[in-house]
Amino acid sequence: MSVKAPIPPSPSEDDYVRQVTSAEPPPLLSETDPFALFSDWLTEALAKEPNDANAMALATVDESGLPDVRMVLLKEADERGFVFYTNLESAKGRQLAGDPKAALLFHWKSLRRQVRVRGPVSPVSAAEADAYWATRARPAQLGGWASDQSRPLPDRMALEKRIAEVGLKFGLGKVPRPAHWSGFRLAPSSLEFWRDRPFRLHERLVFERAQGGWTTKRLFP
Ligand SMILES: Cc1cc2nc3c(=O)[nH]c(=O)nc-3n(C[C@H](O)[C@H](O)[C@H](O)COP(=O)(O)O)c2cc1C
Known part of the structure; x- marks a missing residue:
């Protein structure tokens, strides 16, 4: 198989010259x-990326140790970690129940930056999940009930039927959070910030959790 659109070639020497003569990047806000x-970086991405600047690839492993990866949306990030929400019975939900460790990757194409995060994962509290669930639009809440995420769907009609059924079930009343729907928090043991620099001499800054703080190191690109 080959893709029909040509994959862009590596940068030419002229491209490199143009990059080198472009402005120096601003200093990093914090190296500690x-x-x-x-x-x-996320604030900048939210202002500049056309879509889903808070989207991140979430990598987990299945019971045979085979990695799996898919996009999810970051819903909260602070010193405690990075939070996303999902169906607990989905492939990722089951994988995280079996092996509660994961990696996240943000790639902001228009900023030419990536952030990698690794660490243990734990469920958010029921109160946190309820609070986030309450902010979701009603159709998304109905979808949370209707979708057996990651399990076989006979045809599109079966999903539409489920949506209609749960719509009737809850009528105009409040849609409660299903027990199978909640969130996870990845508490980073390491984070790597990468940004594009000329001649592919990219900048890489790694933070590793240490007692009471972080150690930092730079890596060859
Ligand atoms: C930009 C983007 C954001 C997504 N956000 C979520 C999310 O926050 N939660 C979720 O369960 N699935 C999300 N999905 C769908 C997942 O990528 C995936 O298809 C689904 O969760 C099933 O994955 P699994 O079978 O590995 O569990 C998103 C997909 C895209 C492309």
Whole structure:
């Protein structure tokens, strides 16, 4: 198989010259607090990326140790970690129940930056999940009830039927959070901030959790 659209070639020498003559990037906001730096980069991404700047790839492993990866949306980030919500009976939900560790990747294409995060994962509290659930639009809440996420769907009609059924079930009343729907928090043991620099001499800054704080190191690109 080959893709029909041509995959862009590597940068030419002219491209490199153009990059080198472009402005120096601003200094990093913080080299001691990864959350301050992440918040700075996400804020910039939210202002510049056309879609879903809070989207991140979530990597887990299945029971045979085979990695799996998919996009989810970051819903909260602070010193405690990075939170996302999902169906607990989905593939990712089951994988995290079996092996509660994961990696996250943000790639902001228009900023030419990526952030990698790794660490243990734990469920958010029921109160947190309820609070986030309450902010979801009603159709998304109905979808949370109707979708057996990651399990086989015979045809599109079966999903539409489920949506209609749960719509009737809850009528005009409040839609409660299903027991199978909640969130996870990844508490980072390490974070890596990467940004594009000329000649592919990219900048990499790694934070690793240490007693009472973080150690930092730079890596060859
Ligand atoms: C940009 C984007 C954001 C997504 N956000 C979520 C999310 O926050 N939660 C979720 O369960 N699925 C989300 N999905 C769908 C997942 O990528 C995936 O298809 C689904 O969760 C099933 O994954 P699994 O079978 O590995 O559990 C998103 C997909 C995209 C492309």
